[in-house]
Amino acid sequence: xxxxxxRVENLRKEFGGLVAADDATFGxxxxxxxxxxxxxxxxxxTIFNLVSGFYEPxxxxxxxxxxxVTGLEPYEVADHGLIRTFQTPRKLEGMTVREAMLxxxxxxxxxxxxxxFTAPGAVAAxxxxxxxxxxxxxxxxxxxxxxxxxxxxxxxxxxxxxxLARAMLAEPEILLLDEPAAGVNPTLRNELVAQIRRLNEAxxxxxxxxxxxxxxxELADPVVVLDRGSVLTQGPPETVQGDDRVIEAYLGGGA
Amino acid sequence: MVDIDVDAGPLGExxxxxxxxTAVVVAFGAVLLFGLLSGRLAPTYFLFLVGLAGxxxxxxxxxxxxxxxxxxxNFSVAAFFGIGAYGAALTTASSSPVAGGxxxxxxxxxxxxxxxxLALFIGLPTLRLRADYLAIASLGLAEVVRRxxxxxxxxxxxNLGVRGIPGxxxxxxxxxxxxxxxxxxxIAVPLGATVELGEPFYRxxxxxxxxTVFVVGSYLLLSRVHxxxxxxxxxxxxxxxxxxxxLGKNTYRFKLQAFVLGSLVxxxxxxxxxxxxxxxxxxxxxxxTTFYVWVAVxxxxxxxxxxxxxxxxxxxxxxEGTRGLAGLEGIPLDAPSLRLVLIxxxxxxxxxxxxxxxxxxxxxxxxxxxxxxxPDRPETGVREARGDGDD
Numbered sequence: 001x002x003x004x005x006x007r008v009e010n011l012r013k014e015f016g017g018l019v020a021a022d023d024a025t026f027g028x029x030x031x032x033x034x035x036x037x038x039x040x041x042x043x044x045x046t047i048f049n050l051v052s053g054f055y056e057p058x059x060x061x062x063x064x065x066x067x068x069v070t071g072l073e074p075y076e077v078a079d080h081g082l083i084r085t086f087q088t089p090r091k092l093e094g095m096t097v098r099e100a101m102l103x104x105x106x107x108x109x110x111x112x113x114x115x116x117f118t119a120p121g122a123v124a125a126x127x128x129x130x131x132x133x134x135x136x137x138x139x140x141x142x143x144x145x146x147x148x149x150x151x152x153x154x155x156x157x158x159x160x161x162x163x164l165a166r167a168m169l170a171e172p173e174i175l176l177l178d179e180p181a182a183g184v185n186p187t188l189r190n191e192l193v194a195q196i197r198r199l200n201e202a203x204x205x206x207x208x209x210x211x212x213x214x215x216x217x218e219l220a221d222p223v224v225v226l227d228r229g230s231v232l233t234q235g236p237p238e239t240v241q242g243d244d245r246v247i248e249a250y251l252g253g254g255a
Numbered sequence: 256m257v258d259i260d261v262d263a264g265p266l267g268e269x270x271x272x273x274x275x276x277t278a279v280v281v282a283f284g285a286v287l288l289f290g291l292l293s294g295r296l297a298p299t300y301f302l303f304l305v306g307l308a309g310x311x312x313x314x315x316x317x318x319x320x321x322x323x324x325x326x327x328x329n330f331s332v333a334a335f336f337g338i339g340a341y342g343a344a345l346t347t348a349s350s351s352p353v354a355g356g357x358x359x360x361x362x363x364x365x366x367x368x369x370x371x372x373l374a375l376f377i378g379l380p381t382l383r384l385r386a387d388y389l390a391i392a393s394l395g396l397a398e399v400v401r402r403x404x405x406x407x408x409x410x411x412x413x414n415l416g417v418r419g420i421p422g423x424x425x426x427x428x429x430x431x432x433x434x435x436x437x438x439x440x441x442i443a444v445p446l447g448a449t450v451e452l453g454e455p456f457y458r459x460x461x462x463x464x465x466x467t468v469f470v471v472g473s474y475l476l477l478s479r480v481h482x483x484x485x486x487x488x489x490x491x492x493x494x495x496x497x498x499x500x501x502l503g504k505n506t507y508r509f510k511l512q513a514f515v516l517g518s519l520v521x522x523x524x525x526x527x528x529x530x531x532x533x534x535x536x537x538x539x540x541x542x543x544t545t546f547y548v549w550v551a552v553x554x555x556x557x558x559x560x561x562x563x564x565x566x567x568x569x570x571x572x573x574x575e576g577t578r579g580l581a582g583l584e585g586i587p588l589d590a591p592s593l594r595l596v597l598i599x600x601x602x603x604x605x606x607x608x609x610x611x612x613x614x615x616x617x618x619x620x621x622x623x624x625x626x627x628x629x630p631d632r633p634e635t636g637v638r639e640a641r642g643d644g645d646d
Contacts, residue, residue: 052501073500073505075504079503086501089498092491092498095494099487099619102484102487103502110484110485110622111484111485113480113485116479123622127484128622131621166502
């Protein structure tokens with residue numbers, strides 16, 4: 001029996017005359033690290049934006065955990081358990097790392113203006129719990145020494161780790177990672193591989209876009225290959241790697 | 256560029272900037288005291304200036320919760336100030352063309368409701384869009400409100416303005432009769448002529464009391480919400496709205512709340528102004544107010560609550576201080592022009608040498624009880640020597 005966390009069916013998006021996503025269909029099974037690869041302009045980022053609610057699809061359907069989330073706002077999609085990260089994370093100016101982490105947890109009572117005054121006790125309790133969670137999470141990612149550093153003072157790779165850790169505080173059903181290894185030095189890159197594998201072993205399903213093929217082959221199974229907005233093929237990394245159509249798409253041979 | 260000094264608690268040492276600001280404030284206070292003692296500064300006028308400073312502090316606090324906390328660009332500060340002033344004036348004044356003569360407490364309520372309606376009117380359609388649209392729409396809104404007030408004579412008296420506004424405490428028990436009941440004082444000041452403290456002085460004292468209540472109340476409220484999960488979402492929106500959306504925050508709702516909150520604080524300034532000046536006219540809505548308040552917020556340090564208060568006070572000092580300067584020999588400019596030159600110069604110097612403002616926010620903003628009660632956390636520095644590869 002298969003258990004599909006994310007189901008994308010015939011997803012379509014056009015920008016003017018350009019078809020960025022063309023009847024894309026694929027699924028992400030629970031417990032996998034699925035990679036979405038493809039040459040530049042294949043529609044990977046468009047699919048991410050469509051799935052996470054940042055773009056509204058022209059046609060098609062997106063399901064998270066069996067619930068139709070097509071056309072919902074990003075925050076509603078997040079409520080259904082899909083959390084995404086960004087390719088170039090922007091730093092939260094004026095916050096420390098642990099403050100930036102505290103944006104992650106969902107449904108905080110202190111995020112309601114009224115409850116700040118009607119239920120200060122509940123707000124303080126939740127804040128204390130979240131802070132403890134955040135610090136535990138930073139420890140697990142082995143970046144707890146950064147907790148009180150300004151979020152603007154850490155390196156790009158560390159920012160990616162913080163982003164990953166923060167996304168985990170939202171307790172996602174499925175985590176969408178947009179180029180987690182881009183612009184990260186080799187040491188931190190290996191660290192990221194280890195962390196993503198650890199998260200996956202602990203039960204988090206991941207869907208990631210990545211250009212670094214080594215990174216993909218090391219982590220992902222299965223791999224979904226996109227070309228010109230639709231799914232070209234999918235399967236285990238070794239099979240995909242040897243597929244002639246995939247090589248052709250990447251080398252830009254074309255028909 | 257922004258220093259975040261985590262270790263400095265309320266009892267921690269002040270930073271160099273804070274020491275500098277404190278020194279300047281103390282020195283300025285000494286100058287004012289000398290002015291009062293030497294009889295060069297009339298006590299009633301001094302209290303009037305304090306009232307103005309409080310009013311600008313309120314306006315800056317309001318704009319700071321929109322722009323400083325949330326990154327919302329509001330160019331219609333004057334409109335929210337004006338709607339507060341007109342709301343109070345039209346409800347309470349004897350010459351009100353609609354329904355005057357009510358107790359000023361009702362005026363306050365009417366002003367706040369009117370400001371909320373105006374904020375929703377402009378915020379509901381534009382806050383769904385990119386940040387620029389609120390800026391553009393609010394630029395127009397200020398002028399629309401001013402024109403409506405100018406032309407809808409049957410509602411607003413047009414350019415005649417609204418006269419006969421009572422003091423805020425008129426009709427209150429005790430406080431309404433306080434200025435007349437208190438005996439006048441004649442004080443022989445050490446360095447000059449005798450100063451008389453009569454009824455006008457006590458009236459002004461009541462005004463200062465009112466603005467102090469408004470400022471302190473707004474300050475406490477805003478510092479509290481700034482240092483809360485709610486405020487944290489606002490700051491996330493300011494830095495990166497898409498990030499906040501991806502993390503499951505309904506940013507539209509947060510932006511709307513912050514916008515209304517800021518507008519209400521601005522309207523409070525308007526209510527105070529109506530009862531301070533006892534007369535409002537369309538000139539109250541001049542766009543220059545918006546400009547001054549932006550200067551105040553940027554000068555104080557965008558996003559900093561105490562910075563907003565500081566900036567508001569500095570703007571009043573510059574505005575009113577230049578009145579005296581223009582009378583001096585050798586300055587070929589009249590007061591209003593000189594004022595603008597000085598403020599322009601100030602902005603240039605500020606942007607060149609301290610673009611983050613004088614008192615930028617510099618502390619970690621986590622719900623107060625939580626951080627104070629968790630002293631067992633490993634502090635920074637413990638593992639500072641640790642390198643990235645050192646696992």
